[in-house]
Amino acid sequence: MEKLKKHWWKVLAALLLFYTVIAGLLMDAPRLHILNETIRALHFHVPMWFGMLALLLLSVVYAVKYLRSGELRHDRYAVEFANAGLIFGILGIVTGMFWAHYTWGKFWSFDPKQNMSAIALLIYLAYFVLRGSFEDDHQRARISSVYNIFAFAAMVPLLFILPRLTSSLHPGNGGNPGFNAYDLDSNLRMVFYPAVIGWFLLGLWFASLRVRLRLVQDKLEDNL
Amino acid sequence: MRKILLILCLFCSLNVLAQEKQEITQQDYANQQVEMADRFRADGKIYVVVGVIGLILGGLLTYAVIIDRKVSRLENLVENRSSKHLVG
Numbered sequence: 001m002e003k004l005k006k007h008w009w010k011v012l013a014a015l016l017l018f019y020t021v022i023a024g025l026l027m028d029a030p031r032l033h034i035l036n037e038t039i040r041a042l043h044f045h046v047p048m049w050f051g052m053l054a055l056l057l058l059s060v061v062y063a064v065k066y067l068r069s070g071e072l073r074h075d076r077y078a079v080e081f082a083n084a085g086l087i088f089g090i091l092g093i094v095t096g097m098f099w100a101h102y103t104w105g106k107f108w109s110f111d112p113k114q115n116m117s118a119i120a121l122l123i124y125l126a127y128f129v130l131r132g133s134f135e136d137d138h139q140r141a142r143i144s145s146v147y148n149i150f151a152f153a154a155m156v157p158l159l160f161i162l163p164r165l166t167s168s169l170h171p172g173n174g175g176n177p178g179f180n181a182y183d184l185d186s187n188l189r190m191v192f193y194p195a196v197i198g199w200f201l202l203g204l205w206f207a208s209l210r211v212r213l214r215l216v217q218d219k220l221e222d223n224l
Numbered sequence: 225m226r227k228i229l230l231i232l233c234l235f236c237s238l239n240v241l242a243q244e245k246q247e248i249t250q251q252d253y254a255n256q257q258v259e260m261a262d263r264f265r266a267d268g269k270i271y272v273v274v275g276v277i278g279l280i281l282g283g284l285l286t287y288a289v290i291i292d293r294k295v296s297r298l299e300n301l302v303e304n305r306s307s308k309h310l311v312g
Contacts, residue, residue, distance in 0.1 A: 209292060
């Protein structure tokens with residue numbers, strides 16, 4: 001019972017993901033031109049971006065916490081949340097390309113949404129390059145925390161504002177009146193929202209495992 | 225005052241860029257002109273796909289649980305080691 005109290009959110013993640021797969025594939029979906037059955041990719045592709053955003057938000061929160069407290073523990077959280085967020089982002093862009101291949105005709109059509117998300121991911125990749133270039137733990141933590149704030153502040157307009165100002169193939173952007181994630185119809189929403197939470201919790205789970213391993217490593221290195 | 229005017233102007237420009245959202249209606253659910261995998265579903269083969277993906281998801285989640293337990297054991301080990309004495 002005590003275990004369930006501590007790990008309930010992991011159980012919830014598993015249940016939501018099973019629900020996503022089963023309901024996402026079986027439930028009635030709107031019959032739309034071009035999209036056809038691929039509309040179901042919505043429950044897998046879009047949650048990657050939502051998950052990425054939430055994980056990177058956690059990362060920047062811990063970066064600010066580190067800057068305020070100077071505790072390396074907070075930096076460990078920040079880097080592992082960023083790691084998990086980046087993985088979600090890469091999965092998002094790859095699944096997006098795959099989906100686009102069938103709906104837009106090309107893997108990469110240099111669409112503003114695609115370009116901007118690639119830039120956002122590159123900014124976060126630079127975060128890890130930056131981290132690799134320091135010897136001293138605190139120096140690395142301090143400078144990369146500052147960079148983390150910049151990266152997050154740059155990512156939000158890149159993903160959510162700039163593509164909306166120009167024409168884009170991506171739904172919900174520019175002159176394209178495709179379906180918008182927030183105005184989905186109620187049937188899709190019944191799977192989509194649980195899917196977003198489920199995938200995010202899975203990312204949180206993996207990130208927490210990595211954080212715990214890092215903290216164990218820190219402890220061992222201190223002892224040696 | 226000028227600030228408020230500026231903010232009001234911003235709100236005006238929102239309308240200019242407002243997107244027309246294409247609503248999904250009940251008709252879209254009944255639109256038989258759009259090809260869907262109806263046959264595939266009627267044959268019941270979709271359950272095979274759901275079954276395979278479900279099993280793989282189950283396997284991966286079990287793997288995550290096992291890794292989680294291993295990390296917990298490692299944490300306990302390090303905790304005990306640092307509180308007692310250094311071994312190995």
